[in-house]
Amino acid sequence: MTSLVFTQMPRQSERPAKATPTFQFRDTPPKGSRIAVLSPGGTLSILTAEFYAAAEPDVRFDGKKILFSGKQGSKDNWNIWEMDLDGKNKKQVTEHFGDCREPRYLATSSITPPEFEDKVRWITFTSNAANTLDELGPDLSTALYARNLEPIQGRGLITRRSTFNLSSDFSPTVLQDGRILFTSRQKGDPRRYPNGRFLLLAGNWDGTGVNLFCGTSQGAILKTMACEMPDRTLVFVESEGETPDGSGRLARVSFKRPLHSYQLLSKGKGWYRNPVPLIDGGLLVSYRADKEPYGLYGFDFDKGQPGEKIFQDPNWESVGAVPLETRTEPQGLISSVVDSESTADVQCLNVYDSDQLESAEIKKGEVKRVRLVEGVPILKQRIGEIAPQMLSLPWSRTRILGEAPVEPDGSFFLKLPGDTPFYIQTLNEEGMALMNMSNWIWIRRGTSRGCIGCHENKELAPENRVTEALVKLRQSAMLIPPEQRRVVSFRKTVLPIIEAHCASCHSGKAPAGHLELASTPTKQSNKAYESLMAGRYAGAADVEDPYVVPGSARKSRLIQVLMGKPAGPGSRHSELLKDEEKKAIVEWIDLGARWEN
Numbered sequence: 001m002t003s004l005v006f007t008q009m010p011r012q013s014e015r016p017a018k019a020t021p022t023f024q025f026r027d028t029p030p031k032g033s034r035i036a037v038l039s040p041g042g043t044l045s046i047l048t049a050e051f052y053a054a055a056e057p058d059v060r061f062d063g064k065k066i067l068f069s070g071k072q073g074s075k076d077n078w079n080i081w082e083m084d085l086d087g088k089n090k091k092q093v094t095e096h097f098g099d100c101r102e103p104r105y106l107a108t109s110s111i112t113p114p115e116f117e118d119k120v121r122w123i124t125f126t127s128n129a130a131n132t133l134d135e136l137g138p139d140l141s142t143a144l145y146a147r148n149l150e151p152i153q154g155r156g157l158i159t160r161r162s163t164f165n166l167s168s169d170f171s172p173t174v175l176q177d178g179r180i181l182f183t184s185r186q187k188g189d190p191r192r193y194p195n196g197r198f199l200l201l202a203g204n205w206d207g208t209g210v211n212l213f214c215g216t217s218q219g220a221i222l223k224t225m226a227c228e229m230p231d232r233t234l235v236f237v238e239s240e241g242e243t244p245d246g247s248g249r250l251a252r253v254s255f256k257r258p259l260h261s262y263q264l265l266s267k268g269k270g271w272y273r274n275p276v277p278l279i280d281g282g283l284l285v286s287y288r289a290d291k292e293p294y295g296l297y298g299f300d301f302d303k304g305q306p307g308e309k310i311f312q313d314p315n316w317e318s319v320g321a322v323p324l325e326t327r328t329e330p331q332g333l334i335s336s337v338v339d340s341e342s343t344a345d346v347q348c349l350n351v352y353d354s355d356q357l358e359s360a361e362i363k364k365g366e367v368k369r370v371r372l373v374e375g376v377p378i379l380k381q382r383i384g385e386i387a388p389q390m391l392s393l394p395w396s397r398t399r400i401l402g403e404a405p406v407e408p409d410g411s412f413f414l415k416l417p418g419d420t421p422f423y424i425q426t427l428n429e430e431g432m433a434l435m436n437m438s439n440w441i442w443i444r445r446g447t448s449r450g451c452i453g454c455h456e457n458k459e460l461a462p463e464n465r466v467t468e469a470l471v472k473l474r475q476s477a478m479l480i481p482p483e484q485r486r487v488v489s490f491r492k493t494v495l496p497i498i499e500a501h502c503a504s505c506h507s508g509k510a511p512a513g514h515l516e517l518a519s520t521p522t523k524q525s526n527k528a529y530e531s532l533m534a535g536r537y538a539g540a541a542d543v544e545d546p547y548v549v550p551g552s553a554r555k556s557r558l559i560q561v562l563m564g565k566p567a568g569p570g571s572r573h574s575e576l577l578k579d580e581e582k583k584a585i586v587e588w589i590d591l592g593a594r595w596e597n
Contacts, residue, residue, distance in 0.1 A: 001040055001310060004284075004296065005047075005066060005085075006321035007055040008313070009033040011293045027245040029055040035068055037085070037324065038296075038311050047087030052076070059322050060105050061329040067093075067103040067123060080125050082149070085324060093147065097159065098129035098140075104174050106205050107332040112152065116334045120150040124162065124180055124205055126170050132377035135166040135187065135396035136196045140380060142168040144182060146205050160337070162207035164421045164442040166375045166396045167196055171224045171246075178331035180205050181213055181234070183224040186439045187394065188216075198222045199439070200236065200258075206335040208444050212458070218262035219251050227275050234258065235265065235275045235283060247271040250285070250299070259458055267304035274320040275299070279327075284310075286319040296321045338446025343479065344418040345448040347469065349462050350410035351426050353453025354435070362434050367426045370412055371433070372401040372478055373591060374485060375421040375440050397597050399485035400587065403427070404476035410453070411467030415477040418445025425590060426454060430563070431583060432554040433590040488588045489597035490529050495519065497585065498528055501576045515547070525595040532558060533593065553589040 010032045033053040037045045047066070048054035054070040063085075070081045080093040080103045094100045103125040110116035125147070128140035135141070144162040151157050163169040167185040175181055181202040188197040193216075200223050203210030214223060219238050224246050226236035232255040239248025250272050254261035266272060273286040273294065283299040287306045295312030299305075311318055351367050352359070376397040401422060406412050416422070423437035435454055443449050452462040469475075488494075498517050506517035517528040524530075532547045547558040562582055564574030577585075588594075 003040060003324040004038045004310070004321045005057045005059065005324055006036060006038070006286075006296065007033060007057065007319050008036050008316040009055070009319065011315055011317055029053050031074065035066070035087075036318075038321075042311075045087075047083065054081075056102055056320060057322055058104050059324055059327075061107075061327045063324060063326040067105055069101045069103060069125075080123070080147075093123070093149065094125070094127075094159075098127045098131065100125050100127045100129075100145075101142075102126045102170065102172060104172050104180075106146070106174060106180075107178055107330045109178075109205065109332045109334060111158070111206070111335040111337070112155070113338075118152045118155075119332065120148045120152055122146055122148050122205065124172050124174070126172065130161070130377070131380050132166075133380060133395040134168050134185070135375070135377070135394045136185065137395045139168075141166065141377065142170050144169050144172055144180065144207070160206065161419070162203075162205065163210070164207070164419055165440050166377055166421055167440075169201075171226070173226050173228065174205075174330055175202065175228050176328065176330050178205070178333040179203060179209075181226055181228075183222075183226075184439075188438060193221070195241070197438075198224065200226060200234075204333050204335070206333075206337050206444065207442070208336055208447050209449070210441070212259075212439075214253050214258045214262075217259070218253070219264070220248065222246065222248070223251075225274055227277050228255075229277045229283070230279075230281050232256070235277075237272055237275065243271060245273070247273045247288075250275060257459065265299075265301065265304055270306070276322055278323065279325070284321055284323070286321065288317075293317050294319050336447050337444045341446030342418055344416055344443035344445055345414065345475070346416060346443055347413045347448070347450045347467070348411055348453065349450065349465075349467055350453050351406055351412070352410045353456040353462070355457045356435065356455045358435060359454065362426075364410070365408060366428055367406050367410065367434060368429050369403045369405055369427040369431070370414075371403045371425040371427055371587075371590070372414070372416070372422050373425065374399045374401045375423070397487065398591055398594075399482070399487050400591075401485060402476070402478035402480060403431075404478065405474070407468035407472070407474075409468045411469040413467075413469040413473075413475045415475055415479065416443060417479060418443055418447070424454075428554065430554070430586075432559070432586055433552060434554070436551055436590075486587070487597055488584060488591055490525070490588060490593070490595045492597075493584050494588050495526075495528065497577065497581050501581075503528070529595050548589055548593050550593040551590060553586040556589050559586060559589065 009029050033055050035048045035054045035057050051070045052073050057066050057068045067082050069078050071078050078099040080100045083090040106122040108119045108121050110119045112118045126142045127145050128142050132141050146162050147159045169184045171183040172180050179202050184199050184201045185196045197216050200214040201210050202213040220240050223236050223238045226234050233252045235252045237248045238251050250266040251264050270289040276284045285299045286294045287297045288294045294317040296310040297306040298308045300307035378395050421440040421442050425433040426435045502517050505512040506515050516531045520527045549555045553559045561573050
């Protein structure tokens with residue numbers, strides 16, 4: 001075995017109780033954490049004794065430098081540092097940029113067109129520098145960033161944000177093809193995923209071309225600490241949130257069929273962290289059983305359990321080991337991001353190309369438009385402005401970027417603000433959502449992106465054809481200034497409509513239809529909102545008939561009544577509201593039926 005560099009954390013007298021996975025900084029190395037080197041002869045050397053805490057080393061591909069995250073004093077931020085193999089010549093890489101963690105070396109790459117001759121060494125890392133709240137709360141969100149270690153002529157040192165998720169992106173690993181694979185916490189159906197969904201995404205180091213690699217349809221909910229093996233499989237740690245440090249069992253998928261090749265690797269009890277591939281095809285892991293501290297082990301694939309114990313110290317948690325050896329440098333990728341631009345283009349080939357079950361209900365020609373919904377993060381310093389009744393909601397806002405036509409062949413072509421998180425809804429002729437995108441996506445400024453369909457089969461190539469949207473060159477621009485983008489909520493958008501047209505009949509001792517729509521305040525909102533969100537008729541508790549289905553206006557009884565469907569005694573409601581008022585209520589429900597936004 002070659003020399004190993006790894007993190008040692010002081011062993012805790014008591015381990016935290018079961019925790020639900022939140023975000024990447026949940027496992028913050030405590031005071032005294034340090035980076036150590038274990039020689040083949042068993043000698044242990046400490047490289048960061050002068051730091052308050054240090055962790056997460058990565059070795060440069062030529063085996064001559066170590067990148068790590070360090071905290072000099074108790075009140076200092078975490079920053080990225082680089083040092084020699086013996087701990088000398090430490091150089092601080094980041095400064096005044098929030099807490100920076102999980103550094104990884106990238107291949108030498110260029111960002112300056114048209115010749116792209118300025119190839120320099122880049123790194124990726126995670127940071128909470130944006131100072132925004134994780135929408136699934138309650139901590140700061142983290143994103144991936146890239147920074148050059150060597151100055152570019154005429155441009156110097158540059159730090160670029162790579163991901164624009166409203167929750168947290170973390171745990172990056174660099175693939176041999178030059179892409180970065182990382183864990184992304186995304187919103188989902190709160191009934192199934194109350195703490196969000198944890199996906200493995202892969203994309204270029206500059207944040208372009210990000211796509212799903214492996215999701216929640218296979219294995220446990222949290223997948224993290226992934227590594228690429230020489231046999232083109234991806235090994236990762238997964239759990240249902242049983243531990244606060246993200247540890248769990250080992251699993252893997254194949255690069256050939258990542259969505260359909262899940263395999264559980266580890267058997268029996270015990271917790272794994274930080275799998276790392278070895279040149280000979282072996283796997284190095286951090287492992288603990290019961291009340292033991294983490295130690296460094298080789299993994300026995302045949303037995304599905306730890307093999308040879310390499311190192312363990314009863315007083316320290318030993319995690320995240322990396323061999324001090326040369327590695328094949330990944331493929332370098334030039335960046336297509338244009339810093340001087342503010343917009344980006346997106347083209348969809350066919351919205352009907354989908355592998356989702358609900359898409360089978362949508363007939364070709366039924367989709368008439370798409371609605372794009374922007375996600376707006378909340379700055380930490382604005383937390384004092386949030387009313388107590390909002391604290392149970394996603395800590396983010398939504399705004400409507402706009403709507404655009406969908407051609408008869410299912411295609412559309414858009415110009416959008418770059419570096420802006422958004423999701424897409426397909427709309428029917430009445431302007432109601434047929435399908436909702438489940439993840440936040442973004443397009444880097446100055447770039448173009450094409451999608452095949454709405455959650456299309458990832459293993460099939462698209463039909464080779466020119467879309468009607470391109471033939472007509474009908475590009476819809478959604479470049480409304482931020483302050484003019486529509487914001488909808490019950491309190492500000494829907495309640496005034498109800499007070500003007502509905503409350504007079506639907507209030508008092510005997511409200512019409514047993515539906516109370518009075519504006520009387522309650523602890524969380526008001527009676528009107530709670531009545532509509534109750535999910536069933538008041539006074540008829542045995543009948544499931546929701547007035548509001550968040551995310552689907554067309555399935556909500558409230559909309560059916562307001563549209564006069566089905567015709568009958570209640571159809572006169574369709575005459576009470578103006579078209580723009582009906583549209584506002586449709587948008588409110590399709591965007592999640594929030595009390596406040």
